[in-house]
Amino acid sequence: MDDELIDLLGEGAHGYFAGGAGDEITLRENDHSWSRLRLAPRVLVDVSERDASVELLGRRRPSPLLVAPMAYQKHVHPDGELASARAAEQTGTGYVLSSQTTTSPAEVAAVAPADRWFQLYVFRDRQISLDLVAQAKEAGYEALVLTVDFPVAGWRERDRRSGFKVEHPIALNPEGPALTTEELFAMHDPSLTWDDIGAFAEAAGMPLLLKGILRPDDAERAVDAGAAGVIVSNHGGRQLDTVLTGAEALPPVVEALAGRADVLVDGGVRRGWDVAKALCLGASGVLVGRPVLWGMTRDGQAGAAAVLEQLHAELDSTLALLGCPRAADLDESFLIRQ
Template sequence: MRDRIGRAAHDYFAGGAGAEITLRDNHAAWNRIALAPRVLRGVGERDTAVTLLGERRRHPVLVAPMAYQRHAHDEGELAMARGAAATGTPMILSSQTTTAPADVARAMGETARWMQLYVFRDRALSFEIVEAAREGGYEALVITVDFPLGGRRDREIASGFTATHPTFLNHGENLSPDVRHTRHDPDLTWDDIAVFAEASALPVVLKGILHPADAELAVQAGAAGLVVSNHGGRQLDTVVSGADALAPVIDAVDGRADVLVDGGVRRGWDVAKAIALGANGVLVGRHALWGLARGGAEGVERVLSDLVDEFDSTLALLGCRTPDELSRDHILTAPWA
């Protein structure tokens, strides 16, 4: 993959914060969970559909927001959108998109899309994204809350990654990572969430929740959903994985908002584990991005189709006909952990 997209871009996408302990643990944590199947349950007819933000979705997988996708493939977010739409997978478009949100919306067609939002010191930039989301028919605003400033990413620094494809917000200007990161507002607080909810008139999902106490505050702030996430291990090294943080957060939310999770989800049984723990959906990031880099829209479609098919077969092998039948009764601590 490094040969295909270049070392700097590869290390930007693949890398994490510090010594990348959390980056590695994100997937390892799912492997520490063992599955306990039930048998003789009559699983010949199955349905992978779930309900997210009050709408029926074909399956519980969404494409996570990822910046600078044209550094992975010439068609970038357009190809990601087409691959996602082909599998009925909602896509969350990054604020740092290298493609205009309106163009991505057209590529998605009737498939749901959500818009990720960074809150910047210059609020006008953030409200520009909010307006694009409203005009483009995006269903939800996903506010990333774990980025008061950029984490130290040693691998990215060593490779010297610089964006050569301007983002939608940069209006044709290339900015260094250091300059981009100084745009983020480190003084963002819970009081700001309602401002963006009102401005967008969209359901708000908070991405970057790891602590149960913050999950409670998210519900109190009016969040329709939250994403248990450590930013793909890219912000602070040695923080808890999404898999390990998920159950306590779900218990704190207690059904008052939808809960999604990301970080290290690569296989259909990872998706099943998340749903069994109580999640309503999962976000897939790098896994889809590598599909984009390998084969554009067709590569994305294959990755997502394989993941959903594997989730479907996992349901059957666990003795479940629908995601609703998954529960913590299907979860054990792995003996090899």
């Protein structure tokens, strides 16, 4: 599969989207950690009707799935973020737009589903970030996802070797020459602290979630700071190598918050039964990234939609085969940890 994707994307773009930090141990472990969780089905349960809906940010949603925020999508397909947003709309999947978008938030809002959130990086020029929040608010985004695990870029050797350059990121350099990822990442603000969270929550005027949480104490502090939820994430294995995976970090965070806020997770989710496992561990929602991107690479909106449709179908099948017709009823009794 990698050879095909390299042919379609070129080595530089493929390395950027497929790669991880350091020796890419965490990148690989993100997938493997879900596989190490074994499912324990119940039998002779009436599963003639299934319900994948979950409660998230105070309202019922048809599915726990959201498309994760992913940067620079026009480097994957000419339609960029419009293709992935339309695929989300087509399949009833939530959508999170990256602030490193190559399509404006307003354009994406015009085609994205009602469940659309905006992810924010905080840049050294804080006004850029505040302007993005204002655009998201004006375009009717429902929630702000503040990424907090990116004070500096991870050690990404594929990008260092390839010198991959990004064209026309809307927030930072829409009309200028292409920039290397190193140049773009240098614009991130390493001075961001807990003291800044309240200002962004106030500016957003919408529920705030912090993305990049791996520790229970950080999750508790996020809620104390006013966050409506946290996203357990190691940035797709792209920041610090050998950190906890989502599957490993999720249960302690869920236990620490004890229902005070929503807990979502991403990283290595590849199949519908991975989604079910995350719900068993207490997640309220699950974000999926690279599979959608690879679908887009092959066939734009149709390719992304095909990936999402399969994930929804696999989750539905898993609910039936687990003997748990309601996703909201999944819990650790359906899991065995190896």
